[in-house]
Amino acid sequence: MPKLTFEDLEKIRDQAQRAMAVREGGNVRAKVNVHMGTCGIAAGARMVMTALMKEIKTRDLHDVLLTSSGCAGLCSQEPMITVELAGQAPVKYVNLSEAKVLEIFEKHIQGGSIVKDYALGIGSERTDT
Amino acid sequence: MRDLSLHILDIAENSVEAGARRIGIRIVENHRRDRLTLEIVDDGRGMDRALRERARDPFFTTKKERRIGLGLPMLVRAARAAGGTFSLSSHPGRKTKVRAMFQMSHIDRQPLGDIAQTLAVLIAGHPDIDIRYVHKVDGWAYVFDTKDLRVQLGAVSLATPHATTLITKDIHDGLTRIRRIS
Numbered sequence: 001m002p003k004l005t006f007e008d009l010e011k012i013r014d015q016a017q018r019a020m021a022v023r024e025g026g027n028v029r030a031k032v033n034v035h036m037g038t039c040g041i042a043a044g045a046r047m048v049m050t051a052l053m054k055e056i057k058t059r060d061l062h063d064v065l066l067t068s069s070g071c072a073g074l075c076s077q078e079p080m081i082t083v084e085l086a087g088q089a090p091v092k093y094v095n096l097s098e099a100k101v102l103e104i105f106e107k108h109i110q111g112g113s114i115v116k117d118y119a120l121g122i123g124s125e126r127t128d129t
Numbered sequence: 130m131r132d133l134s135l136h137i138l139d140i141a142e143n144s145v146e147a148g149a150r151r152i153g154i155r156i157v158e159n160h161r162r163d164r165l166t167l168e169i170v171d172d173g174r175g176m177d178r179a180l181r182e183r184a185r186d187p188f189f190t191t192k193k194e195r196r197i198g199l200g201l202p203m204l205v206r207a208a209r210a211a212g213g214t215f216s217l218s219s220h221p222g223r224k225t226k227v228r229a230m231f232q233m234s235h236i237d238r239q240p241l242g243d244i245a246q247t248l249a250v251l252i253a254g255h256p257d258i259d260i261r262y263v264h265k266v267d268g269w270a271y272v273f274d275t276k277d278l279r280v281q282l283g284a285v286s287l288a289t290p291h292a293t294t295l296i297t298k299d300i301h302d303g304l305t306r307i308r309r310i311s
Contacts, residue, residue, distance in 0.1 A: 015289035057290035068254030
């Protein structure tokens, strides 16, 4: 079990407080969701989530909210993520690799422009027809 | 699934879906008996008999989004392919326990994979759920419990980059240590 040093404790508290302030202030710039169902995990969702965690850490971002959820119903197109910038429609990206995730991070999450080549569609799908 | 750590992630995600607040992951490597045992216990809502039976059917899922399940059956198949066994015990409102046993030296036994990455992703995705991970190698044990971290951190979220980095490193170091001394 990790024994936290005083510095670790301070650093974790500081990161958590900054993230909390962003959330409470309604200033979350981007929400990124990784689809972590059986299909996603088998296709590489853990690698995708790890890559996103690493980007958020190295760039020291506090306004990007990373979450994981279950299967989105498009198992053959996993791994998938949904990126939602504040005030914009969510975009689903499919058939991801680590390189594609990094490109999406740079261009869409940071730069604000959708990477159309990897996007499935824009908006939330409806399952009831 | 390519390795056991991915099966663990998948089963634990099922626990989360079942409303678990606490998940126990236990791995026991016993070289003398040539056995590797994997157990995942959760306090989610549990399954009744009918659901328990159907959970092993690859074509069953509780999800509305798709028509087939596959998660548990893949672990059953992985255990059987490696000369092992599988058991599932669950009742509504009681603890659910998934247990898979493998013949450690079996040529078809899947490698353990990156357990640290599995735990980091689980914790980052579900920072409010408590996870206890126990890994034993021939009598030596490494124990990681998010509860112990919470005692040190107070109400601070575990989903911060520095926390997950520390957790990953501690698990890597802990496993290396028990492998070296055993």
